[in-house]
Amino acid sequence: MTYLAKPKFRHPALVPNKLGFTHRDYEGSISTLCAGCGHDSISAALIQACYELDIEPHRVAKLSGIGCSSKTPDYLLGQSHGFNSVHGRMPSVLTGANLANKDLIYLGVSGDGDSASIGLGQFVHCVRRAMNMVYICENNGVYGLTKGQFSATADQGSKSKAGGTNNDAPIDLVGLALLAGATFVARSFSGDKHQLVPLIKAAIAHKGSAVIDVISPCVAFNNHPGSTKSFDFVREHNEAVNSLDFIEAREEITVKYEPGSVEEVKQHDGSILRLHKLHGDYDPRDRVKAMNYLQERHAAGEIVTGLLYLDPEPRDLHAALNTVDVPLNSLGTRELCPGAKVLEGINDDYR
């Protein structure tokens, strides 16, 4: 239906958020992806998360690489600046953008070809640099735009639509994010909005490197029997370790829970992540145990989802660089140029 222009009309019953914006104000251009694409559900989750968090759309910068997933920033937050950069290199562009203005929310949207193959290095280095960002990988295990080649996240032994078998070991972006020091690591499923939306909200509130790997089935090339990234396979093998309620700092907490079944983690900005434990004693604050657990369950054929790791007191690149409080792009000649007098003194050092 992509040939239809998106109508500006807004249903009068749409409820505005605290800023007076309705859900419609967080949408973007109409999607050109295939009908039923998992990526569109992720865009919808992002739109809902931003609407519910009362974020001013123009204070978000959306960056992406190349591929189906990287097209999606165009389909959400129409009042935000977006940057569709080059294949696999979004992390470096986001890094530079973030250095220039620390006051915006940086949303990096990527795919498995973008993040796990051509841009594997940039993904890992961006994370290890403690970039304050939300990095979403829309992971479908396949190259969609070039029609169905395996990507590096495809499981060993999984089948392509054309019938080939993948011989190569998969790259696990969640495992890499944990190794590289990400301070917020989650995995979710595009088909589970109830899990995904709170995770995105918590990631946006997180002032550090937040990575969400979202399994997002490709209806055109990777939704067949033998695929481990199909809707059916993911639904059957999805093992969530927890479910999350995201509570903003300003909200009042009213509901009481049974001790032991719920854990609350306060983030640096005051927001609270209420984790309903679904899987024994899974502790999302233990990086090493998280890595072991993920390896173990992957070997057993499960897809572990939920909030997998969280450091509620994250570090951030700007703190390490000790940059001034105002955005660097707001500084002008007066603040930046040492002037003629100082230069005379500098000349003396070279005589």
Place this chain on the structure above:
Amino acid sequence: MPKPIETTNDFVVKFANVNGSGSASANELFALSILRMGVPVTSRNIFPSNIQGLPTWYEVRVSEAGWLGRRGGVDLMVAMNPQTWDKDVASIDVGGYLFYDSTRPMPASKFRPDINVIGMPLTDICNRTYSDPRQRQLFKNIIYVGALASLLDIDITVIEGLIAEQFKGKERLLDSNFKALHLGRDYANEHLAKTCKLSVRKSDRVGNRIFIEGNDAAALGAVYGGATVCAWYPITPSTSMAEAFTAHCRKLRVDSVTKKNKFAIIQAEDELAAIGAVIGAGWNGARAFTATSGPGISLMQEFIGLAYFAEIPAVIFDIQRGGPSTGMPTRTQQSDILIAAYASHGDTKHILLFPEDPREAFELAAKSFDLAERLQTVIFVMQDLDIGMNAWLCEPLTWSEEQIYDRGKIMTYEDLEKGKEFGRYLDVDGDAIPYRTLPGTHPTKGAYFTRGTSRDRYAKYSEEGSVYVDNMQRLLRKLETAKKYVPKPVVRHAKEATRFGAIYFGSTSPAMTEALVALEAKGIHIDTMRLRAFPFPDEVIEFVNAHEQIFIVEQNRDAQMRTLLVNEGAIDPARFISILHYDGTPITARFITKAIGERMSVMGVSRREAAQ
């Protein structure tokens, strides 16, 4: 035995050392002491891509006349490296001098009958004086500086002053360095008096000039030009620019009250990430740059095309070295001209600036950020190793207090609020430069999607042929606009009218200046033009059209600047005569003089005709 070379304030000393032996600082001390005596000096470090054990040379040209290029030839060789002995000895001019460590006897066949040999038992003196092997090594260098001071009449108090500045607050080191210096001087006074007829005499020809490396000066230019983001990846010979930028920012860019930094520097994981971060920062309104060399430029190609097509300000300092591939990583060349001018796939053209020395590297570095924002594109500052990593004597750096950064066409919140029409790729002013907005400016106006795919004037994705052509044509017109903003060439007219012209650029400048005087003395008159930028301003083509034959002096094999001129100016290639020097050493005045002189005689140009 030919007559020993006898000259004051006009000679070349070359030090042949082993790298990692601590010779570099001693040799620099030697050069600075002559400079402090008011005699112009130029020095060149010829070093290997290695940390310890390979040959390295340091060449000092002393020139009362003020010639700052490499002259060619050696009057005094300080031969401290047995590995390169034969070649070093062979390179001395007839009647010149060889200073060497005579501790171990050498067969007569190792010397030449037409040079003057000055032996000094340096190892022996060191072994007698010092017991620590490291001290023996390090102080040997200072001892020969002391001996050279005696041989060349360098004022020892000047050297002492320099050492005192260097070791301020470290008195123990000061005394031991003085001791070594005096040891060398006293030995030479006693045993080597009157063996050398080269001498230094106090002068006032240095004036208020400064002695600075191009990378250091360019880094200062980036500070003055308002760069706040630097992303880089280590690569010789550009590394010292990023490091100098870091050092200058720590002194000049820390908020005095909060002690926080008005800069962000990241060492990226590779050159792709470095340019990616620069483009991200430029898109978001910060002045950003990277420093790299040829291999880095090769890696950055895709991103450079993005910045060109999406029209994002970015500055790249290319400190050129010998290519292709890893090539000669520690030698100089001007061989990235074409890859920079046409970087990336598809139809692209970029703006290049060619500083002639560290002073101009400072000026053009600062200017590059104005140009990048004004023209919303990539600016290459084309330095090379010769300028970047050698200290040059040049005019002091200057800055006008009235200078305000030109941020180019940025629509503000107020502009958008007033209802000004915004189309990211809309040519409103007829100069083909569109307006841009920065992310986060306005809640409901001015947002757009940046992409490397084709789009219409309002930044909307389009694969329509006419829309694509419209945009590509505007980008060409923008390059025409750029010609008005880039620095003009510097034209010099010969004393007599001539049909010959010569074009040169960058680090060739001092050697060219000197060569022209030598040619003029032979009655060969040539008008010259020093290029300072690409795209070529109209004056460049006018100069070419005004001369029948034009020499182009370049430091690369394939005459890249000639190709660019022929291509962009639609000029008959037969009118150009290439003078090419690309062995990795800086071009010399002697080389240019000889090459042009020979071609003139081949063409049968008599003195009289050349002058017509």
